[in-house]
Amino acid sequence: MSLFDKFKQFQDLKQQFDGMLPFGAVTEEILSPTQAIVNGQNVILAGTNNYLGLTFDPEAVAAAQDAVAENGTGTTGSRMANGTFAEHIKLEQELAEFFGTRSAIVFSTGYAATMGTSATLAGPGDVILLDADSHASIYDGVRLSGADIIRFRHNDPADLEKRLRRLKDREGDTLIIVEGIYSMLGDVAPLAEIAAIKRDYNAYLLVDEAHSMGVMGDKGRGAAEAAGIEADADFLVGTFSKSLGSIGGYCVSNHAELELIRFATRSYIFTASASPSVIASTRTTLRLMQERPELQRQLWKNAQRLYAELKNLGFEVGPQASPVVAVRTDDADKAAQWWQELFALGIFVNLVIPPASPAEFCLLRCSVSAAHSEAEIQDIIAAYATLTQ
Amino acid sequence: MAPNEPAETWKPNDLNTDYDQVLPKIITIVTTFVKDDLSVSQDTGLQADIRMASLQVMELVLEVEDEFDISFPLNRLPDIHTVRDLAQEVVVAVNQ
Incomplete structure (x- = not known):
């Protein structure tokens, strides 16, 4: 019995996701409220909770x-x-x-x-x-x-x-x-x-x-x-x-x-x-x-579009449209693979696995920003679409 | 009465409820959380044998509260290791 025995579960988790980025991603340069360079890759930030996009105001x-x-x-x-x-x-x-x-x-x-x-x-x-x-x-x-x-x-x-x-x-x-x-x-x-x-x-x-x-x-x-x-x-x-x-x-x-x-x-x-x-x-x-009440209106416009499109693609999303748009899967390996594929396509989302998720499922979680352009929202949708092919 | 046979006359909030009446119900509920063919008994460990994560244990509490129409604060969970521990706590709560 060791003081450290209780941490073995995290060692197992670390090995399961060894070499994968989601839990060790480093943002090397923030380019705007919605774009950054993460681990050498230009990405659209689609999981930052920066709802009104005011970080660079x-x-x-x-x-x-x-x-x-x-x-x-x-x-x-x-x-x-x-x-x-x-x-x-x-x-x-x-x-x-x-x-x-x-x-x-x-x-x-x-x-x-x-x-x-x-x-x-x-x-x-x-x-x-x-x-x-x-x-x-x-x-x-x-x-x-x-x-x-x-x-x-x-x-x-x-x-x-x-x-x-x-x-x-x-x-x-x-x-x-x-x-x-x-x-x-x-x-x-x-x-x-x-x-x-x-x-x-x-x-x-x-x-x-x-x-x-x-x-x-x-x-x-x-x-x-x-x-x-x-x-x-x-x-x-x-x-x-x-x-x-x-x-x-x-x-x-x-x-x-x-x-x-x-x-x-x-x-x-x-x-x-x-x-x-x-x-x-x-x-x-x-x-x-x-x-600037228009920021909230733009946020919801972006959120409703992303939610509707991901739902139309056949993903299991949350129960209602909101600026948090999460795709659910029960398969942790598939969730990790999807995260990698989205990242390779220049889309940075949150990978959520138990116990951080509310139950035993995994989530690829987006949080939409008022600062996302129509083109950026389209790029996010297009990247998710490739996961269904 | 055998421990696994539910008492037909048992009702929630029955002041005479005792361990032998509570245990079969607890075993039935706990069994719904078992993923393999493990047979649940009063000695079964919730984490040691069934490997229930903390979230699952909290979900189990919701089911137990509804089955017995009781409040079962999460504060009591650190002392609950086995099905027996859970059944004993439920007996106390039902008779309060």
């Missing part, structure tokens, strides 16, 4: 450059110590204003935001009911919480209701955790039904908008806005590393207690705060996202 780049010059490369400390700069506070104020909430907390990563709130909001004696397909950051967080953790079947409000009913008098101490758009299959949570159940049982609701902020809702606030249930969402969490093109995360709420939760969330307290350049570019892209 001149205003955001200039803001980051100015921030480095004015405030240095890093804060060198946590928010609770020396790492709260005036710009962190401004971003929190701007997020609260954008979401129409009482306050906001800015985290250093999206993982820290989701994991930290999942670990902190409920504690021993409370209950967390989470969607079975929740992101790893949610699972990691709830495990730390000490609350009783109960899963409900993915996107199944009736299953959620059944499990709430079983709690009897504990339902008021219950936090329901769901996502707006699920990251692997791109399906949208039935938030109107979930919010109605939450009201019936007097529970709390947290919605992770990582893949839906900037993507859904007239104002881009996410799936809760699109479903008209923002008043029912006690907590909205999300990330800056997708639609806003930087890195970091947030939690917004109308509960006054959010300012107390700040003092209890270890992933906020015990890590260095985001660097000035990150905060500056995030503030800029948050504004640009609001000023």
Whole structure:
């Protein structure tokens, strides 16, 4: 028995995919929000979650450059110590204003935001009911919480209701955790039904908008806005590393207690705060996202086209069109082969294998960008078409 | 009654539910997760014998919760190694 025995499964996995790129791909040069040189190959980036394509926006780049010059490369400390700069506070104020909430907390990563709130909001004696397909950051967080953790079947409000009913008098101490758009299959949570159940049982609701902020809702606030249930969402969490093109995360709420939760969330307290350049570019892209609603329209146009075409080609895709377009196969070797073929054709997608996928299947996952041109979307479709020949 | 024979009179939330009534149901559910011809008994290890991944164990919990109309928090899983462990925990939950 060795300390390292438990890692043997990864050695087996490494051997299975030996010599293959998907888990060791190195981006050598980023040419644009949608193109790069990866391991010497020019590729269209079709798996970067860069939904609005703002990573090279001149205003955001200039803001980051100015921030480095004015405030240095890093804060060198946590928010609770020396790492709260005036710009962190401004971003929190701007997020609260954008979401129409009482306050906001800015985290250093999206993982820290989701994991930290999942670990902190409920504690021993409370209950967390989470969607079975929740992101790893949610699972990691709830495990730390000490609350009783109960899963409900993915996107199944009736299953959620059944499990709430079983709690009897504990339902008021219950936090329901769901996502707006699920990251692997791109399906949208039935938030109107979930919010109605939450009201019936007097529970709390947290919605992770990582893949839906900037993507859904007239104002881009996410799936809760699109479903008209923002008043029912006690907590909205999300990330800056997708639609806003930087890195970091947030939690917004109308509960006054959010300012107390700040003092209890270890992933906020015990890590260095985001660097000035990150905060500056995030503030800029948050504004640009609001000023350019056409980006969301273009994103959905691209997403619906890719989803429809891959479905027409006979691929098994997710249950609905969204900017996450995933092709499913049960055969890991075939998935790896397909990934290699797409890469050779200049298309970079995400290869997702268990346990990262929601079940025992594999995914070739695309995330569409508003910045993809019609020609690039066509190139992605054409590459997938060769897999069927 | 033999362990593998379901009790015809058993009902969910029966306060007298005991291990011998729960076990056959658990074995039936666990068997649906077995990919080979392994015969499941109370001594069968969920990971050691059936090689269930953590995701499969969580799916098993969903099925067990519905079969017995109980809440079975995932926090209890670290102590569940065998079918017997699972059945014993279910007995506790059913009688709560």
